[in-house]
Amino acid sequence: MAKKIIVIGSGAAGMTAASSARAADPAAEITVFTQDRDVAYSPCMIPWVLGGKSTWAKMIMHTPAWYDKERNIKVFTETTVEAVDGEKKTVTAACQTYPYDSLVLATGGKVFIPPVEGTKLPGVFTVRTVKGGQDLENALKTAQHIVIGGAGVIGLELAVELRNLDKDVTVIEMMDQVIPRIADKDMADPIQQYIESLGVKFVLKAPIQAVLGKDKVEGVTAAGKNYPCDIIIFATGVRANTDLAKTLGYDIGQLGALAVSPTLQPYRRGRLVPDVYVAGDVMQCISAVYPGPTMSQLGTSAVKEGLVAGRNAAGQKCQFGAVASPWISVIGDRQIAGTGMSLGLAAWYGVKTCTGKASGLTRARYYPGGKELTVKVIADRNTHRLIGAQLIAGEDATGRIDWLTAAIASGITAEEFLVRAENAYCPPTSMVRDVVLTAVEDLARNLAQ
Numbered sequence: 001m002a003k004k005i006i007v008i009g010s011g012a013a014g015m016t017a018a019s020s021a022r023a024a025d026p027a028a029e030i031t032v033f034t035q036d037r038d039v040a041y042s043p044c045m046i047p048w049v050l051g052g053k054s055t056w057a058k059m060i061m062h063t064p065a066w067y068d069k070e071r072n073i074k075v076f077t078e079t080t081v082e083a084v085d086g087e088k089k090t091v092t093a094a095c096q097t098y099p100y101d102s103l104v105l106a107t108g109g110k111v112f113i114p115p116v117e118g119t120k121l122p123g124v125f126t127v128r129t130v131k132g133g134q135d136l137e138n139a140l141k142t143a144q145h146i147v148i149g150g151a152g153v154i155g156l157e158l159a160v161e162l163r164n165l166d167k168d169v170t171v172i173e174m175m176d177q178v179i180p181r182i183a184d185k186d187m188a189d190p191i192q193q194y195i196e197s198l199g200v201k202f203v204l205k206a207p208i209q210a211v212l213g214k215d216k217v218e219g220v221t222a223a224g225k226n227y228p229c230d231i232i233i234f235a236t237g238v239r240a241n242t243d244l245a246k247t248l249g250y251d252i253g254q255l256g257a258l259a260v261s262p263t264l265q266p267y268r269r270g271r272l273v274p275d276v277y278v279a280g281d282v283m284q285c286i287s288a289v290y291p292g293p294t295m296s297q298l299g300t301s302a303v304k305e306g307l308v309a310g311r312n313a314a315g316q317k318c319q320f321g322a323v324a325s326p327w328i329s330v331i332g333d334r335q336i337a338g339t340g341m342s343l344g345l346a347a348w349y350g351v352k353t354c355t356g357k358a359s360g361l362t363r364a365r366y367y368p369g370g371k372e373l374t375v376k377v378i379a380d381r382n383t384h385r386l387i388g389a390q391l392i393a394g395e396d397a398t399g400r401i402d403w404l405t406a407a408i409a410s411g412i413t414a415e416e417f418l419v420r421a422e423n424a425y426c427p428p429t430s431m432v433r434d435v436v437l438t439a440v441e442d443l444a445r446n447l448a449q
Helices: 012-024 043-050 064-071 130-140 153-164 185-197 243-247 299-313 343-348 397-410 414-420 435-448
Strands: 004-008 029-033 073-076 081-085 090-093 096-099 102-105 109-111 124-126 145-149 168-172 201-203 208-212 219-222 225-228 231-234 238-240 276-278 327-331 334-340 353-361 372-380 386-393
Touching: 004 012, 004 096, 004 299, 012 029, 012 064, 012 073, 012 102, 012 299, 043 130, 043 153, 064 073, 081 243, 102 299, 124 130, 130 231, 145 153, 145 219, 153 168, 153 185, 153 327, 185 201, 185 327, 185 334, 185 372, 185 386, 276 299, 327 397, 334 397, 343 353, 343 386, 353 435, 372 397, 372 435, 386 397, 386 435, 397 435, 414 435
Parallel strands: 004 029, 004 102, 029 073, 102 276, 124 231, 145 168, 145 231, 168 201
Antiparallel strands: 081 090, 090 096, 109 238, 208 219, 219 225, 327 334, 334 386, 353 372, 372 386
């Protein structure tokens, strides 16, 4: 009899899990349930669609009909899973019961909206779904003054794109810098200054205390001061959507997400739950830098987790490893990227750190068009091991941050990196000695002091 696999959630993790399960077991009956209207898209693309650089249709990779025809996967959209019976191994949705042999929980995350007055007013938006993005796009046609709550990468990408649409944009952030937690202040401040040069206003150290208005949004209050606006967009981070997992009694980890084994199975009272697998923003990971939990709510992590969960649901035996969580954001004509630990995260772990920094160009000085490049690297002061890196570039940040991610994951020291590392060179692509190497040289000198 064909194996029955049910996936709950249609984001990158859920649809990857369904597809990888199909590749592993061509005969399985695979069903996906999602509350979303659309499937197979990246929420990360929403700022650029709003900015006119693409379209909603192009953003959606595949439709439910495509999955049905091409991969024999049945997708139920706009459908809430009402209950899961772990003993009987059934899922109830739309008043029908579906049996399963394996279950994949990929319920994702929910945008955190501060518990303040006025968040239900018309004119309050988040950017997590295609429908939410389209609703925001329609509202922008008649709105001029926009407040963005949160100065993470999504908030900053939105700020620049909306400013390019000639909107009046104010970003309000409760921390004392943009891109808090994952970027250090000395790397975040130049990005803020660049965005300010485009006409975006910032209000820092100001938690949003209320959304103002009677029948629609008219402003917000932050740190005791009122800021008039037509729209407020909350880009205040994502929290794991553990609602269903909690009803099943699964163990929630230290970071508020599902604790999972290397096979991506959840626990119930410390024991592995058989035939259930987890993927995506709903789960916490293990850090590749130091043993301990971390969150990696990135599309790349979701896809990798979905591959493992789907294959295991189909009967294979795969494991998911520790993560360094490399990230990158394109903000106007700047790129900022990071990997491993920031100084703030290292302090949270109680790690004594040392840093190195260097600036140069993305191309040889004698080749036209080179962009400014700044690289910062972080090491454990005691062991000299590389534990983090950040960079700001006008181009080609991805390859460099991936290089540093591999180094961090390998457990290499700064001194060992300088012995082993090599960079490819061609005048249109890099300096003969890449700025990454120069930054690690500065780090090694500082460690020797």
